[in-house]
Amino acid sequence: MQYIRNVATLKLDEQRCTGCGICVKVCPHEVFEIIKGKARIKDIDDCMECGACSNNCEFEAIYVKSGVGCAVGIINGILRGTEPSCDCGCDGGKSCC
Amino acid sequence: MIENINMENINKDYTIDQEGLAKFAKATVSTSLNFSDLFGALKVRLGINRDNYKIEPGIYRVGNPNSESDVLVSANYKLSFDVLRKNLEGLNIWILVIDTKGVNVWCAAGKGNFGTNNVIKSIVENSLSTLVTHRRIILPQLSASGVAAHKVRKFTDFKPIFGPVQARDIKSFIELGYKATPKMRKIEFPMKERAKLIPVDFLYEKYKLLIIMAVFFLLSGLGREGYMVSKLISTSLFPMLSIFGGYFFGIVISTLMLPYIPFRPFALKGAFWGLLFSVILNQFFEVNYLETISMGLVSISLSSFMAANFTGSSTYTSQSGVMKEMKWALPFQIGFMFLGLVLFIISKFI
Structure with missing residues (x-):
């Protein structure tokens, strides 16, 4: 399953990439592959911006603006003027997003 | 030491x-x-x-x-x-x-x-x-x-x-x-996993659902001859089913059928099911055209909103995508609900 096209903020800096392959291991959507010792983005539209890759890239070769992909969280953010967040502050939030 | x-x-x-x-x-x-x-x-x-x-x-x-x-x-x-x-x-x-x-x-x-x-x-x-x-x-x-x-x-x-x-x-x-x-x-999102999430998501907006049902229930008594409490049960049946059905199709049917509807935005998947439900429901009721349209708008709005809510439970939606979707979907959902409400009141006086 794929979500909306051409929106993911994922960026890969090939200069910094050492081809260690951790991004391939942590990505739950098979976004990356290693070709000739460098990571490559296979299909950016598979990216859900969870941030696992950039969080685990010790060479800082990956950028992604990660966050909750959740309509309730985004509405909360708009209402409170903050970053999107699933916590409504009353009951610990909807813990599944 | x-x-x-x-x-x-x-x-x-x-x-x-x-x-x-x-x-x-x-x-x-x-x-x-x-x-x-x-x-x-x-x-x-x-x-x-x-x-x-x-x-x-x-x-x-x-x-x-x-x-x-x-x-x-x-x-x-x-x-x-x-x-x-x-x-x-x-x-x-x-x-x-x-x-x-x-x-x-x-x-x-x-x-x-x-x-x-x-x-x-x-x-x-x-x-x-x-x-x-x-x-x-x-x-x-x-x-x-x-x-x-x-x-x-x-x-x-x-x-x-x-x-x-x-x-x-x-x-x-x-x-x-x-x-x-x-x-x-790789994370998958098969029917069985989606189905497990439905009950919690179904109850998530229960208060909004009850408020909307209460408002339309009370408005159902309006008419040219004044407010008719005696007819409330029969006149409210169509709007009550429209509201509950829209909500139900939005969270239950949209979720189960998630990969089978070609639109990518969840709000559009939900709107599709809301419209379909409304068309089906109208085969069983004879109400004036304005009430048909008004409750259709309400069904679509609710179904779309509930389906969009499911982005938070899905395993593949990005924040950028949900942001992009909600920018147009939220005004359309609120607008449809408001327009539906106004048309419903007018429909009671024609």
Whole structure:
């Protein structure tokens, strides 16, 4: 399953990439592959911006603006003027997003 | 003095025996789930007490682990923990449960509770380096958005290995020499998984649903001859079904049929089902055209809103995507609801 096209903020800096392959291991959507010792983005539209890759890239070769992909969280953010967040502050939030 | 302490620690590292291990572990846990585990899981799935389904953080043992046995790291959400232990039959293994405030692995990783600092803290607080002689810890793959393996390695001796996405693959993962196949690395979202999430999501906006139903119920009594309480039951049936049906189709049918509707935005998937439901419902009722249109708008608005809500439970929606979608979907959902309400009132006077 794929979500909306051409929106993911994922960026890969090939200069910094050492081809260690951790991004391939942590990505739950098979976004990356290693070709000739460098990571490559296979299909950016598979990216859900969870941030696992950039969080685990010790060479800082990956950028992604990660966050909750959740309509309730985004509405909360708009209402409170903050970053999107699933916590409504009353009951610990909807813990599944 | 400092030297003495160091010596003590070193001795501790290498003189562990079976008795010594016992004091670290909170309990030996079974790999089979009993009735109360299953009943607890059912309650959580129905939204009962699901914010307080926790287990105490610390070290647990499965089978008869020793200082060479693997260490798995888990969240302290009991549902996650139960799924994990259920899949460890026949293994001798340690489980390090970290305090994620009773939230599952992926969500806790996203919010930072299943994060680098918490993992480091748990390794230190539970003296993991004196419990096992090796330096491997196996983290759930979905914790990677919160845990930076290289930072854990830097601040402890331990080398985290990301395991598979699903607990059911852990045995194969260990047998393959701590390697996951591409399939084990990928998160799927099959019908069965989607269906499990429906009850909680169905109840999520129950108050909004009841308020909207109450408003339309009371407005159903309006008419040219004045307010008719006696006719309230018959005149409110169509709007009540329209509202409940829109809500139901938005969360239940949209969710089950998620991959089969070609539109990518969830709001559009929901709108499709709201429209379809409205068309079907109108085959059974004879109301004036304005009421048909007004309640159609309400059904579409609700169905679209509830389907969009499901983005939070899905496993593949990006924040940028939801942002883009909600920018147009939210005004359209609010607009349809408002327009539906106004037209419904007018329809009572023609």
